[in-house]
Amino acid sequence: xxxxxxxxxxxxxSSALGLLAAAAVxxxxxxxxxxAGALVLARVTRGMPVASTVVRFVRPAARWWLMFLxxxxxxxxxxxxxxxxxxxxxxxxxxxxACLTWVGLRAVAGVGQGVVDQHPLNVADNLHARxxxxxxxxLSRTVMVVVGLAGVALMLMTIPGARQFxxxxxxxxxxxxxxxxxxxxxxxxxxxxxxxxxxxQPIRIDxxxxxxxxxxxxxxxxxxYVVLAIWDQRRLIIPLRWFIENPFQNWTRTxxxxxxxxxxxxxxxxxxxxxxxxxxxxxxxxxHWDKRLCLLQVTDTTERTMQLRLLCTASDSxxxxxxxxxxxEGLIAFIAREYPEHLPLTRTELRGGEPPLSVSQGLAxxxxxxxxxQPMPPVQPQPPSPNPV
Numbered sequence: 001x002x003x004x005x006x007x008x009x010x011x012x013x014s015s016a017l018g019l020l021a022a023a024a025v026x027x028x029x030x031x032x033x034x035x036a037g038a039l040v041l042a043r044v045t046r047g048m049p050v051a052s053t054v055v056r057f058v059r060p061a062a063r064w065w066l067m068f069l070x071x072x073x074x075x076x077x078x079x080x081x082x083x084x085x086x087x088x089x090x091x092x093x094x095x096x097x098a099c100l101t102w103v104g105l106r107a108v109a110g111v112g113q114g115v116v117d118q119h120p121l122n123v124a125d126n127l128h129a130r131x132x133x134x135x136x137x138x139l140s141r142t143v144m145v146v147v148g149l150a151g152v153a154l155m156l157m158t159i160p161g162a163r164q165f166x167x168x169x170x171x172x173x174x175x176x177x178x179x180x181x182x183x184x185x186x187x188x189x190x191x192x193x194x195x196x197x198x199x200x201q202p203i204r205i206d207x208x209x210x211x212x213x214x215x216x217x218x219x220x221x222x223x224x225y226v227v228l229a230i231w232d233q234r235r236l237i238i239p240l241r242w243f244i245e246n247p248f249q250n251w252t253r254t255x256x257x258x259x260x261x262x263x264x265x266x267x268x269x270x271x272x273x274x275x276x277x278x279x280x281x282x283x284x285x286x287x288h289w290d291k292r293l294c295l296l297q298v299t300d301t302t303e304r305t306m307q308l309r310l311l312c313t314a315s316d317s318x319x320x321x322x323x324x325x326x327x328x329e330g331l332i333a334f335i336a337r338e339y340p341e342h343l344p345l346t347r348t349e350l351r352g353g354e355p356p357l358s359v360s361q362g363l364a365x366x367x368x369x370x371x372x373x374q375p376m377p378p379v380q381p382q383p384p385s386p387n388p389v
Contacts, residue, residue, distance in 0.1 A: 018079055026070035034063045050114030059109030065099035072096055093158050101151025105144050112140030121206055130204040130252075134221060137205070138198035141223045193240035194223055203250060208317050209237060210249035211299055215317075243286060253318050259293065260320035262310040266335065270342035272296065272308075275331065279310055282330040288319040296300050305344045 032220040038059050045051035052128065067374035075089045115136040197203060203226065207218045211228060214236055228236040251258060276296045283294040291311040300307035310327060314320035335343060 003150075017313060019074070019082075021072055022077075023074050026074050027067050030070040031063070032060075034066050037355050038230050049118055050111060052106055053114030053117065054110035057106045057113065057182040061099060061102040061106045065096065065103050065122075068092060068096040068099055090158070094155055097151060097155045097158065101148060101154075104147040104151065108140050108143045112136045115176070125256075126206065130206050131201055132199075133206070134201055134204040135198050138194050138221055138223075141200075142194060145223065194221070194243045196220065196244060197240060202253075204252075207253070208251040208256075210238060210251070215339055256316040257290070258314060258317050258320045260314060260324045262312065262331070263299075264308040264328075264335075265305040265333060265344050266308060267342040268306055269302075270335070270339055272298070274338065275308070275334070278334045279327065279331060280329050283312055283323075286326050288314050288326070290315045301375055304346070320325040 038055070042052065045055055047160075054272050072089070072092050075085065075092055077087055080086075092292050116133055119132040120126075121129050121133065123129065136280045142190055164208045203209065203218055203221070205218055205221060209216060209228060210216060214228070214230055214238060216228040216230040218226060219235070220227040224240060226240060230236055230239060278294050282290045284291075290313050293310045293311055294313075297309050297311075299309040310331070312320070312323055312327060
């Protein structure tokens with residue numbers, strides 16, 4: 001121990017300043033190269049949106065990677081008899097691989113973001129844009145997972161102890177693989193489901209879904225779950241595998257156009273021609289109607305009322321909801337104003353053409369209802385009065 005300490009002191013006195021100076025010069029040169037390269041690449045990729053986005057994303061990670069690369073050159077050129085030079089080289093190699101993995105992750109994220117930026121969602125017909133958004137985000141996250149695992153594997157391979165651990169792990173790959181496969185089944189299942197969703201696209205970003213009775217829009221698709229933004233600002237978190245194994249409604253699968261319905265219950269005597277004209281007028285007055293369909297029909301009857309169904313169309317589900325509320329309010333106001341007597345009524349029928357009986361007439365004078373003849377009881381003889389008048 002004393003011998004190593006003396007050697008370290010001797011090296012510090014003789015070579016430390018030179019090696020540190022070389023390291024400092026290497027870091028400065030790496031910074032200059034990074035700065036110049038970033039300016040050149042920014043100018044070259046000015047007309048290429050995806051490439052310029054990748055350059056912007058990779059720039060911070062590339063700075064550190066170039067610095068550790070320059071330091072690795074300095075450490076490799078240093079004499080082997082310098083104390084701790086092996087540990088320094090090993091640590092610098094790990095940091096260099098970590099930065100290289102960081103560069104790969106940022107490059108994949110930059111490609112995904114560049115593709116997404118090329119297809120904005122705030123357009124009238126965003127079906128193609130939503131398809132591209134879904135594929136870009138899901139596939140980029142999947143590739144990032146692969147790049148991250150590859151980087152960690154390369155870092156472990158540079159450590160002798162970890163390499164030996166990996167060799168011993170491969171020797172028992174049968175049992176360990178079975179256990180890991182069973183434990184990681186939900187993770188790999190969601191990963192495969194994410195690939196299926198990205199390729200087949202039963203759902204996309206900003207799709208309108210009905211899941212377990214909840215209406216909402218797809219806000220995000222991650223590597224393991226989908227975030228559904230409910231209309232009342234709640235968030236429904238759904239695993240990716242659920243969409244592969246269960247049925248659900250997608251209102252924007254091929255188009256966002258939708259047919260809305262308005263139901264009314266009215267009296268039988270209500271004339272339908274004026275009501276149809278009013279429904280057409282209300283549709284034309286609403287900015288949410290897309291002028292495709294406005295149809296009023298009698299769809300059902302009961303013993304008291306008839307059911308009217310108004311079909312109306314809109315360009316998306318949000319406008320359809322506002323249009324339905326507008327038409328429902330307008331038709332109810334029209335009926336209440338023009339035909340108030342034809343609103344749903346509860347009828348009561350009073351029967352009987354004879355005048356009501358007075359109390360003095362008594363119940364004995366009330367006519368008996370018709371019915372089968374009943375035998376009269378025999379008349380009993382009365383005893384004579386003791387004092388006849």
